[in-house]
Amino acid sequence: MKMMTHNIFNVQPFFTTFFKENHCSVKEDHALLHVKLSKEMDKALMNRPFYWHYVEATNQIGVPQTVSFSFDGQIKDDKIISVHFGCPWFQKVKRYLHDNCTMIYAYEAINRETKTMLQPWLLTNMLITYSGKNQKEELHSFGLNLINGTMHLNMMEKLNERSITTTIPDFCYTISPVITLQSGFKRIEQFVYKILTEKEHRWAIEANEALHEEIEMLQHFYRTDENDAQFQKEINAAKKRLLPTITMTVLSGGLLYLTENFITTETKKSSTLS
Amino acid sequence: MTKITVVKDKTFIPRLEEAVQKKEISSWELFQLNYDVQRATINDDFSKLYTLAYVPHVQFLQHQIDAAKRVMHEMNGRAILADEVGLGKTIEAGLILKEYLIRGLVQNALILVPASLINQWIAELWDKFYISAASFRKGYRWDDYPIYVTSLEMAKRSPHREQLMKMDFDLVIVDEAHKLKNNRTQNYSLVRGLQKKYCLLLTATPMQNDIKELFHLISIIKPGLLGNYEQFMKDRKRKRISQLSDAYVKRIIQKVMIRNVRKDTIDHDIKRNVHNVWLSFSNDERRVYDKLEAMLHEYPTLAKVTFLRALCSSREACYLSLQNSTNERLKSGVQPLLRAIEVLPHHVKAAKLVKLIESFRGEKVIVFTEYRATQFYLQWYLQQHGIRSVSFRGGLRRGQKDWLRQLFEQNVQVFLTTEAGGEGINLQFCRYMINYDLPWNPLRLEQRIGRIHRYGQKHDLHIYNFALKQTIEEQLVTLLYDKIAQFERVIGKLDDILESLHINDLEKEIIDIMEQSNSSGEMKIKVDNLFSVIHSYDENYGENDDA
Numbered sequence: 001m002k003m004m005t006h007n008i009f010n011v012q013p014f015f016t017t018f019f020k021e022n023h024c025s026v027k028e029d030h031a032l033l034h035v036k037l038s039k040e041m042d043k044a045l046m047n048r049p050f051y052w053h054y055v056e057a058t059n060q061i062g063v064p065q066t067v068s069f070s071f072d073g074q075i076k077d078d079k080i081i082s083v084h085f086g087c088p089w090f091q092k093v094k095r096y097l098h099d100n101c102t103m104i105y106a107y108e109a110i111n112r113e114t115k116t117m118l119q120p121w122l123l124t125n126m127l128i129t130y131s132g133k134n135q136k137e138e139l140h141s142f143g144l145n146l147i148n149g150t151m152h153l154n155m156m157e158k159l160n161e162r163s164i165t166t167t168i169p170d171f172c173y174t175i176s177p178v179i180t181l182q183s184g185f186k187r188i189e190q191f192v193y194k195i196l197t198e199k200e201h202r203w204a205i206e207a208n209e210a211l212h213e214e215i216e217m218l219q220h221f222y223r224t225d226e227n228d229a230q231f232q233k234e235i236n237a238a239k240k241r242l243l244p245t246i247t248m249t250v251l252s253g254g255l256l257y258l259t260e261n262f263i264t265t266e267t268k269k270s271s272t273l274s
Numbered sequence: 275m276t277k278i279t280v281v282k283d284k285t286f287i288p289r290l291e292e293a294v295q296k297k298e299i300s301s302w303e304l305f306q307l308n309y310d311v312q313r314a315t316i317n318d319d320f321s322k323l324y325t326l327a328y329v330p331h332v333q334f335l336q337h338q339i340d341a342a343k344r345v346m347h348e349m350n351g352r353a354i355l356a357d358e359v360g361l362g363k364t365i366e367a368g369l370i371l372k373e374y375l376i377r378g379l380v381q382n383a384l385i386l387v388p389a390s391l392i393n394q395w396i397a398e399l400w401d402k403f404y405i406s407a408a409s410f411r412k413g414y415r416w417d418d419y420p421i422y423v424t425s426l427e428m429a430k431r432s433p434h435r436e437q438l439m440k441m442d443f444d445l446v447i448v449d450e451a452h453k454l455k456n457n458r459t460q461n462y463s464l465v466r467g468l469q470k471k472y473c474l475l476l477t478a479t480p481m482q483n484d485i486k487e488l489f490h491l492i493s494i495i496k497p498g499l500l501g502n503y504e505q506f507m508k509d510r511k512r513k514r515i516s517q518l519s520d521a522y523v524k525r526i527i528q529k530v531m532i533r534n535v536r537k538d539t540i541d542h543d544i545k546r547n548v549h550n551v552w553l554s555f556s557n558d559e560r561r562v563y564d565k566l567e568a569m570l571h572e573y574p575t576l577a578k579v580t581f582l583r584a585l586c587s588s589r590e591a592c593y594l595s596l597q598n599s600t601n602e603r604l605k606s607g608v609q610p611l612l613r614a615i616e617v618l619p620h621h622v623k624a625a626k627l628v629k630l631i632e633s634f635r636g637e638k639v640i641v642f643t644e645y646r647a648t649q650f651y652l653q654w655y656l657q658q659h660g661i662r663s664v665s666f667r668g669g670l671r672r673g674q675k676d677w678l679r680q681l682f683e684q685n686v687q688v689f690l691t692t693e694a695g696g697e698g699i700n701l702q703f704c705r706y707m708i709n710y711d712l713p714w715n716p717l718r719l720e721q722r723i724g725r726i727h728r729y730g731q732k733h734d735l736h737i738y739n740f741a742l743k744q745t746i747e748e749q750l751v752t753l754l755y756d757k758i759a760q761f762e763r764v765i766g767k768l769d770d771i772l773e774s775l776h777i778n779d780l781e782k783e784i785i786d787i788m789e790q791s792n793s794s795g796e797m798k799i800k801v802d803n804l805f806s807v808i809h810s811y812d813e814n815y816g817e818n819d820d821a
Contacts, residue, residue: 009314014307021303073331085314086328088404094315097308101300103293124286125309127316133350134320135377139313156309164302181287189282196280203320205276210350214496221498233469234497240471241350245279250286251312252305255294 009085012071018093031072032080037064044096104254107172108262109165118168118257120146120177122184123155125252128192132207132244139251142191144184146177151191164256174257181255189248196246204244211242317377321347325372325403332402334369337534338362342369349530351379351472352495354451356480356533359721360728363476364398366532367447370474372403380444380472382420383407386465387449389425390672394700395449396423410434416441426453430460443470451475454494455487466494480531488527495530536727544727545734550751551630553622554743559585562614563745566592569607575788575797577601582746584645587711588652589618591645623710623740624652628659630708630738631688638682639706640689642722644713649690652710662686668694675699693718702730708738712750714784753801754784 012033019026019035027034037045042064043052055062068080069089083089107118124142129135143155152158168174177184215238222231293299300308317324323343326334337357345353345366351374355363374380385407387395392409399405399421408419410428416437426448429438446468448454454462454475473495480488489506492499500506555563563585570578577599585592593615596608631639641663643649649665656663664678664686682689683703693713704726713719719739727735741747783804791797 009311014311017303017307021301021307084330086330086404091404094311097304097311101304101308103290103299104302104305105294105299106302125312126283127312129378130320131379134347135317135379136320137317137377139316139318141309156306160306166299166302181290185287193280201276201278204278208276214498217496217498219498221493221502223502230467233467237469237471241352243279244276245281247281248283250283252308253286254290254299254305 011083011085011090015069015071015083015093018097031070031074033069033071034066035069036066039064045092098251102252104166104252104256106164106166106254106256107168107174108256108258109163109169110172110259111169112171114171116172117260118172118174119260119262120174121155121256121258121262122146122181122188123159123253123256124185124188124250125156126188126192127247127249127251129245129247129249130201130203131247132203132242133210134203140192142188143256144179144188146179146181146184147175149179149187151188158262159256162258162262168257172257192248201244207242207244211238214238214242323369323373324376325369328372328376329403334365335362338366338369341366341532341534342373344532345370345474346373351445352474352530354475354477354480354491354495354531356477356531358534358536359478359724361534361536362728363478364395364449365402367449367474367476368399368403368405370472371399371445371447372405374445374472375405382417382441382443383422383445383447384429384438384441384443384468384470385421385423385447385449386426386429387423389427390675391449392423392425393672393676399423426461426464430464435460435464438464439467439469441469443468445472445474446470447474447476449476451477451491452479452487455490457490457493462490462494480533492527492530499526499530544731546723546727546737547734548737548739550739550741551626552741552743553626555745556619556622558618559622562611562618565611565614566608569611570604573601573604575791576785577604579746579788583711585615586623586742586745586747587643587645588621588624588648589615590647590651594647595645620655621651623742624655626740627652627708627710628656628661631656631661632659634687634706636687637706638687638689638704639708640691640701640704640726641708641710642691642693642713644693644711646692648710649692653690656688656690661688663688663690666691666699668692693722699725700728700730701725702728705731705733706736706738708740710740712739712741712747712755714750753798 012031015033016026016028019033019037019041022041023038024041025036039062042048046065052062069083070077070080071083073082073084081089104123110116122142122144124144126140126142128138128140130137141154141156143152143158144150179187215235218231218234218238222228222234321343323339325342326339338361341355341357345351345355351370355366357363357366371380371383385395396407396409399407405421407421407423408414410416410422410424416422416434428434446465448465453459454465456462457466475491475495477491480491489500489503493503554560563582566585567578567582570581581592581595584595593612596605596612596615599605627641641652643652646667649667653663653665662685664681666675666678666689670678678689679699679701682701689701689704702725707723707726709719709722713722723735723737741751784801787797787800787804791800
């Protein structure tokens, strides 16, 4: 079987950016990447707590390790770590990002000579999981203007076109939100909820049918069996497996201050979730 | 509108407020990177198998992918995986586990396997799927690690049993699940009683004796699928559902069971070359054999066959089994013969073995013998000819087995093993096999070949069967082996037939025939009868087999 090409994701630039942005010195050599880790990255990724404990206990400086990655699967060398989508190192980096890089508080970086007002936006990258007999996920990026309630649907894509910085640019000032974070998020949830109720959910109907069928079968099976505890266990398992559920999980998000004309070119609100 | 539970994220805003307050804010570049990788790892399709993209180093076979998909999409994660030996049930289970992990549907899992296979499971889960699983050890708690591989024996022992009963597992996998066939055993009540969302039972022989056994297995997977027990037993009488081939039962069973057979999967690519090597005793050996045969004439057929077979294997095997005989009269009667056996030259089969192995030019080879004594002798004899071997047998500890297997893979040409040693060990890197002695039961030959003819084998196989002319071995071959050969080489089919005929143990049937026969002529007739029953069943019902 040939590997599926669904996840077209280039791991090499992903790793390169990751280590650069984490203050490691990085050297690229075709399909190889040599990384001299920073102390923080060594602690976070190399799994040698005793070394660092010892170094710190004895007041020494400590030497972070150097690692080399290969991305084309060609190199068979013990010292070089072969990396591909889904491999343990990929998961390790992904987990680090998940644990440490999910919250943002930043500004649109503009170069102006005049005083410029920046408006607050709530950014919410939300995973919607549909689970019944099977499961699928969607990732949506919502932006909500906390002054006037304007909502934008592909917020990350929009932001990627601009430059963003975590320090406030010169001559810029921010205004305080009119809508609180809490009620801003509620508006996003309500919007998602409304869209969800308008959609047809074939998968949920199927899941409910399957669940009913299983419960009926269990009731029949346990009619002559006095073991009520076991019956309850089976019912719980069936529900866990089949009860149609939609889960909203915010994977990342934050507060951004953007110029007033941030969305002028865009239609304000699109009413479909892709 | 159908009812759907909606779960909202209540933690986001508090998390955000806390992060802003504590200034634990990401850089914009890393935040973007995080979003990119989130987007790339979204499971945006109900039915896709994302695992395939995560483990590009593994080449899955189509039937394994299909099995994993069917289990997840049609069986809702509860199934009996009943592929024939060697088709990769473990891989299918691993695929399913991995996919559930990727999709976040499984957070914790318990994998129950024979103690001798724990390390192999852990290694395979890591090598093929990057799933890290722990072996349960003293002092651990059952929630210390999300995924445990352990044995039924460990799990059912107090206090583990009580602790496990309180756990809530997302997935329970049981390998060699035929150990759960009897609903009155502790094994059964343990697995039945575990709180589990998904459940996979792995067995190559889902039903050996009775449809009742399958009923109990299915009651773990999907209680009620076959009705409740009373009703099922009543139906069974009325409709005479006694066989797996019953179309009604079969249809239902297909909802929870997947069974791939070798003929449909990997056989097309890999050829089995079977060479029967006929040998003759030397004159000295012949004389002793004839004497022994004459002397045993008055004893029961089974005893006779046993000692003659031993002599066909090695002097050592025969000597020891005569010495260990509990029949005092026989023991004293053979004393003069023992001396003659002691001075016999090297066995004609052993000499042939050396020649054959030398002709393989260093290729790995597995040698099966029926006797421990022969195994010792052969190891020494091969050593005399500069051929290194490892001796493998049942009863070894797990670590020893792993070590011997590794030795064989890396350093040693010959893997000498007894029947019991052949179970649960994968040797698909080897493609030569010599059956130094032939087993009683021709089906066991299939299990031996299954050690190397399995998923992962890349070359054609060469199988050599040694047999001595004008001895009990020749009788065995003409009596049994030739008959079996009339069936398809694929033993799975014969298994099904025997199952349907309630012949649980072909070996036992044959031994019974031998015990109850007074002459080899009578024996032959009885065996012929047995096989003609099997044969006619095949002709009458074999066609409907795939219904």
